[in-house]
Amino acid sequence: MRYRQVFIGMALLTATLLTVSGCATLSGTGGDVYTSHQEGEDGRFTIGTGNKRLMYGYPVPYSTSHFVIAVDGKYASNNPRFSSDVEYLTGNLLYTGEEASAHTQISFKFNGIEVTQRLVPVDAKFADVAVGGWGQYYRIEYEIVNKSDIAKKIGLTLLIDTMIDDNDASQMDADGTRISTQSSFIEPNVPSEVLVYRVPGNKDELTATLVTSRGKAVKPDFLYVGRWPYLHSVVWNVDLAQGGYTDSGLLLKWNETDVPAGGKKYVATHYGLPRPGRLTLLTNSGAFQRDSTTIYFDLGKHDLTPAAKLMLDTLLTGKTISGAFIEVSTDAVGNEAANMALSKRRAQSVSAYLVEKKVPETVIIPKSYGESHADQSETARKTGNQQDRKATIVIFTH
Numbered sequence: 001m002r003y004r005q006v007f008i009g010m011a012l013l014t015a016t017l018l019t020v021s022g023c024a025t026l027s028g029t030g031g032d033v034y035t036s037h038q039e040g041e042d043g044r045f046t047i048g049t050g051n052k053r054l055m056y057g058y059p060v061p062y063s064t065s066h067f068v069i070a071v072d073g074k075y076a077s078n079n080p081r082f083s084s085d086v087e088y089l090t091g092n093l094l095y096t097g098e099e100a101s102a103h104t105q106i107s108f109k110f111n112g113i114e115v116t117q118r119l120v121p122v123d124a125k126f127a128d129v130a131v132g133g134w135g136q137y138y139r140i141e142y143e144i145v146n147k148s149d150i151a152k153k154i155g156l157t158l159l160i161d162t163m164i165d166d167n168d169a170s171q172m173d174a175d176g177t178r179i180s181t182q183s184s185f186i187e188p189n190v191p192s193e194v195l196v197y198r199v200p201g202n203k204d205e206l207t208a209t210l211v212t213s214r215g216k217a218v219k220p221d222f223l224y225v226g227r228w229p230y231l232h233s234v235v236w237n238v239d240l241a242q243g244g245y246t247d248s249g250l251l252l253k254w255n256e257t258d259v260p261a262g263g264k265k266y267v268a269t270h271y272g273l274p275r276p277g278r279l280t281l282l283t284n285s286g287a288f289q290r291d292s293t294t295i296y297f298d299l300g301k302h303d304l305t306p307a308a309k310l311m312l313d314t315l316l317t318g319k320t321i322s323g324a325f326i327e328v329s330t331d332a333v334g335n336e337a338a339n340m341a342l343s344k345r346r347a348q349s350v351s352a353y354l355v356e357k358k359v360p361e362t363v364i365i366p367k368s369y370g371e372s373h374a375d376q377s378e379t380a381r382k383t384g385n386q387q388d389r390k391a392t393i394v395i396f397t398h
Contacts (some may be wrong), residue, residue: 070256140271143264158251183225293314302345326350340368
């Protein structure tokens with residue numbers, strides 16, 4: 001089948017503005033000092049440990065993981081890539097303790113509700129870690145308050161892009177059972193723990209853990225393991241294709257329930273390490289300048305053309321690169337597996353050229369889409385569409 005396309009533990013802030021210098025400092029009810037980014041942040045985040053990533057993006061403050069909120073059949077998200085019928089949400093991001101496992105909070109308003117996303121570091125027993133300390137997991141939580149004077153039907157999904165270090169097709173175990181194909185779990189069969197491996201089955205290698213049923217977690221009604229390109233495009237209803245996955249993602253879904261006027265809905269999960277470690281949280285940051293270019297490939301080829309090299313040279317010249325993201329696609333000629341392999345070879349070609357141009361290999365992060373975004377018309381599947389044979393390279397500079 002071809003595809004088409006949270007922190008009760010920290011009190012809500014009653015904040016007082018203290019200083020303004022690019023961003024602002026605020027004090028919360030517990031005496032902690034928070035720094036406030038400017039308005040317009042969307043709160044998307046990535047998690048790592050040291051220089052190793054547990055989610056796509058780290059160690060650059062850029063992420064594709066996101067949530068979707070459903071309110072009375074209307075949808076909004078902190079992912080800006082959805083179509084216009086999904087409202088893009090931004091807010092004022094507050095954070096503290098960034099020298100260790102930072103705490104963050106951001107609130108959004110949509111269709112009569114306010115949804116607050118909080119990320120709280122917790123220890124091995126899922127107790128909150130004090131500001132300035134290191135967490136083993138992050139509690140990702142959403143508190144949704146019905147601000148209207150009528151009942152609302154409210155649900156939420158959370159997508160986690162499970163890239164473990166250099167492995168963007170992470171294998172997973174659900175309560176000890178290997179997940180080898182795209183899979184759906186429905187409560188009461190949603191696993192309590194999902195291990196996400198860099199090297200399948202090897203806990204000595206860097207491994208992430210999703211914990212759905214301990215501490216303040218609220219088990220989702222559905223848990224999906226599947227292809228990130230598909231899951232990333234899901235607004236609400238999920239229909240997984242048969243077969244395996246070559247770019248892994250986790251999607252948690254808490255069903256719509258009735259929330260009375262003035263009432264609240266709370267959902268949460270944990271993501272982190274299966275053993276003690278030091279987690280670092282980064283959010284999509286406006287502090288970096290972003291530049292991008294798109295290059296194209298010949299039919300069936302993965303080597304860079306002279307024109308492509310010239311485009312990359314122009315993009316890189318005179319810049320100190322803090323991060324480079326490579327998003328690669330193919331046309332629809334051939335089969336899905338072959339096209340995914342081709343897109344990975346194209347990503348390797350771009351990565352090698354960036355390294356040749358002195359971009360640190362540790363900050364180059366590829367994302368291969370195969371034909372998932374390609375023109376699937378009968379003509380395009382026979383002869384291909386030049387516009388689909390491409391790589392978009394986004395660089396981050398200070």
